Amino acid sequence: MLKSLLIANRGEIACRVIRTARRMGIRTVAVYSDADAKALHVRQADEAVHIGPSPARESYLVGEKIIAAAKQTGAEAIHPGYGFLSENADFAQAVIDAGLIWVGPKPASIRAMGLKDAAKKLMQDAGVPTTPGYLGENQDPDHLKAEADAIGYPVLIKAVAGGGGKGMRRVEASDDFLDALASCQREAASAFGDDRVLIEKYILSPRHIEVQVFGDAHGNVVHLFERDCSLQRRHQKVIEEAPAPGMDAATREAVCAAAVRAAKAVDYEGAGTIEFIADASEGLRADRIWFMEMNTRLQVEHPVTEEITGQDLVEWQLRVASGEPLPKRQDELSINGWAMEARLYAEDPVKGFLPSVGRLEIFREHRDVRLETGVYEGAEITGFYDPMIAKIVVHADDREAACEALAGACCSTDIFPVKTNAPFLWRALDDEDFRAGRIDTGFIAAKGDALLPPSEPSEDMVKQAAAAVLVQEYYGAPTTLSFWDDDLLSQPQPNPWRGALGFRLNREPNRKVSVAVEGQVYETELPDDWASKPIVGEPVASGVAVNDDGLSFLAALPRFSGATVGAAADGAILSPMPGRVIAVAVGAGESVAKGQKLLTIEAMKMEHTLTAPFDGVVSELDASEGAQVSEGALLARIEKDSE
Ligand code: ADP
Numbered sequence: 001m002l003k004s005l006l007i008a009n010r011g012e013i014a015c016r017v018i019r020t021a022r023r024m025g026i027r028t029v030a031v032y033s034d035a036d037a038k039a040l041h042v043r044q045a046d047e048a049v050h051i052g053p054s055p056a057r058e059s060y061l062v063g064e065k066i067i068a069a070a071k072q073t074g075a076e077a078i079h080p081g082y083g084f085l086s087e088n089a090d091f092a093q094a095v096i097d098a099g100l101i102w103v104g105p106k107p108a109s110i111r112a113m114g115l116k117d118a119a120k121k122l123m124q125d126a127g128v129p130t131t132p133g134y135l136g137e138n139q140d141p142d143h144l145k146a147e148a149d150a151i152g153y154p155v156l157i158k159a160v161a162g163g164g165g166k167g168m169r170r171v172e173a174s175d176d177f178l179d180a181l182a183s184c185q186r187e188a189a190s191a192f193g194d195d196r197v198l199i200e201k202y203i204l205s206p207r208h209i210e211v212q213v214f215g216d217a218h219g220n221v222v223h224l225f226e227r228d229c230s231l232q233r234r235h236q237k238v239i240e241e242a243p244a245p246g247m248d249a250a251t252r253e254a255v256c257a258a259a260v261r262a263a264k265a266v267d268y269e270g271a272g273t274i275e276f277i278a279d280a281s282e283g284l285r286a287d288r289i290w291f292m293e294m295n296t297r298l299q300v301e302h303p304v305t306e307e308i309t310g311q312d313l314v315e316w317q318l319r320v321a322s323g324e325p326l327p328k329r330q331d332e333l334s335i336n337g338w339a340m341e342a343r344l345y346a347e348d349p350v351k352g353f354l355p356s357v358g359r360l361e362i363f364r365e366h367r368d369v370r371l372e373t374g375v376y377e378g379a380e381i382t383g384f385y386d387p388m389i390a391k392i393v394v395h396a397d398d399r400e401a402a403c404e405a406l407a408g409a410c411c412s413t414d415i416f417p418v419k420t421n422a423p424f425l426w427r428a429l430d431d432e433d434f435r436a437g438r439i440d441t442g443f444i445a446a447k448g449d450a451l452l453p454p455s456e457p458s459e460d461m462v463k464q465a466a467a468a469v470l471v472q473e474y475y476g477a478p479t480t481l482s483f484w485d486d487d488l489l490s491q492p493q494p495n496p497w498r499g500a501l502g503f504r505l506n507r508e509p510n511r512k513v514s515v516a517v518e519g520q521v522y523e524t525e526l527p528d529d530w531a532s533k534p535i536v537g538e539p540v541a542s543g544v545a546v547n548d549d550g551l552s553f554l555a556a557l558p559r560f561s562g563a564t565v566g567a568a569a570d571g572a573i574l575s576p577m578p579g580r581v582i583a584v585a586v587g588a589g590e591s592v593a594k595g596q597k598l599l600t601i602e603a604m605k606m607e608h609t610l611t612a613p614f615d616g617v618v619s620e621l622d623a624s625e626g627a628q629v630s631e632g633a634l635l636a637r638i639e640k641d642s643e
Contacts, residue, residue, distance in 0.1 A: 009081030011374030159188030245437030422550030468537025
């Protein structure tokens with residue numbers, strides 16, 4: 001068995017590999033870029049080597065630096081994870097040439113599966129069904145068009161060197177073919193330096209079915225059943241599960257056997273995935289499932305296979321790389337229950353899924369799920385790498401229970417202030433068609449806005465936010481309070497908000513409260529029984545973070561004098577919300593006394609007065625009457641009287 005291992009990757013997959021290696025008593029070496037100096041994988045490894053600046057091109061993608069790091073630390077083997085250099089045959093060869101063990105397939109196997117047309121030909125020869133289409137050498141546009149006409153529209157033009165969804169064009173009709181071809185060739189030439197294409201029949205109601213395979217150096221190959229990864233957003237997988245809904249035993253047998261033939265055809269060693277596309281217009285049928293491509297590495301979604309088979313695929317990889325035979329024979333493997341994985345991304349579904357970067361002030365996991373992550377509370381999500389925060393993995397007796405568990409976990413994962421796709425994930429998991437297994441790769445696009453969370457907080461959320469803010473205010477930061485304390489009602493209340501808000505505990509019926517949610521002020525009335533409900537909110541520096549089904553909001557008191565929002569300790573007078581300056585009561589250079597009125601801001605038809613936090617001089621005045629100001633804008637600065 002290996003004694004030491006360098007992991008040529010970062011994030012959750014580096015952590016995942018380290019976990020198994022440690023359990024097996026293998027010494028681990030991490031590599032990291034500038035941005036990852038404090039990353040979780042660096043903390044978890046026994047040793048870590050800095051390999052360069054933050055951009056992956058200058059660190060994680062530089063093979064020589066990684067090999068040098070292995071040499072320097074005496075690591076025996078290199079595990080590439082997924083992405084980065086994992087499917088780079090030249091790197092695999094360089095690792096071997098350096099006298100190290102490559103935890104992956106032989107470079108020749110990677111090369112054989114590297115080009116789409118060559119791989120498809122190889123598969124046809126091995127008796128693996130491939131998508132109907134044209135793979136020929138003749139790249140003359142008129143010839144290609146004649147082939148497309150013969151296949152029948154719609155067709156898909158694919159760059160033979162393509163990957164990552166690039167270099168593909170769907171063509172609806174013969175007349176559009178030549179234009180689409182020219183544009184696909186241009187993209188392929190610039191992205192891959194190879195403008196050759198192949199043509200495939202465009203599969204309607206396509207489902208993405210893939211089979212986990214494993215080979216060893218002794219000629220054994222087994223499969224570990226299928227996964228369904230049909231839930232995709234712009235060709236990127238979002239939710240994966242195993243087994244595939246609606247897969248009967250005979251179809252499974254056929255597709256898994258085809259996958260094993262595919263792996264044997266390239267003399268495969270280690271973990272690999274054979275991806276198929278299925279025409280699911282009439283359910284899953286063995287004669288309508290075709291080979292699409294092989295991924296010659298461990299897949300992001302491997303945990304769902306681990307959950308249903310009870311195997312640790314990283315352990316399998318390390319054993320195979322050490323020269324051991326596969327840990328199990330085919331007849332020792334079986335499917336147990338149902339597993340599902342959701343990819344939690346730092347992106348804002350309300351804003352077109354734009355990446356959302358920043359510090360994870362709050363990151364609380366949901367208990368009872370398997371969470372694969374490379375970050376921790378307090379860590380930074382940067383724009384340098386894939387914005388995945390975590391994979392949430394569940395395992396249950398059946399699909400219904402797995403959906404339920406995963407939806408619940410997506411709703412209750414607390415993350416702030418980084419926005420995540422959690423509210424989108426749970427809407428997908430809660431969808432009636434998804435629950436019934438009526439899924440294909442067009443599911444998310446077809447559902448459209450129905451899967452998006454509202455951009456405004458719901459009325460219930462505003463009430464919840466108001467209650468959370470009041471409780472927080474009463475106890476004072478940074479008290480964590482998840483349930484309302486009955487005793488509160490009988491305690492003396494030294495808190496300042498009562499007067500400010502016109503909210504008086506125990507004095508019916510005035511329960512009107514104003515609360516700022518994400519800088520917008522809402523007026524709400526708390527229900528009579530609000531005090532007996534659980535209050536879910538987490539104190540943060542600027543207020544309370546409230547989780548609304550996976551969507552986090554910042555709630556704060558719209559209070560404009562005093563310490564919290566209006567005036568920072570350094571005398572900076574910031575706008576607590578977007579609004580308009582309607583009065584400026586002081587001039588630059590003027591002396592002011594504590595509590596003196598400085599400016600008035602109007603927002604949501606309410607006027608708010610900002611006052612001086614202490615005696616001093618108006619050293620800066622950036623606000624003028626009538627100006628529109630955004631939240632946090634500097635309006636004025638008060639310099640404290642010196643003495
Ligand atoms: P890439 O290598 O760029 O990821 P793939 O060949 O793996 O490209 O295809 C990516 C995705 O495109 C698939 O997951 C599937 O959703 C869709 N796709 C691929 N081939 C077809 C086809 N013939 N018909 C319909 N959809 C397809």
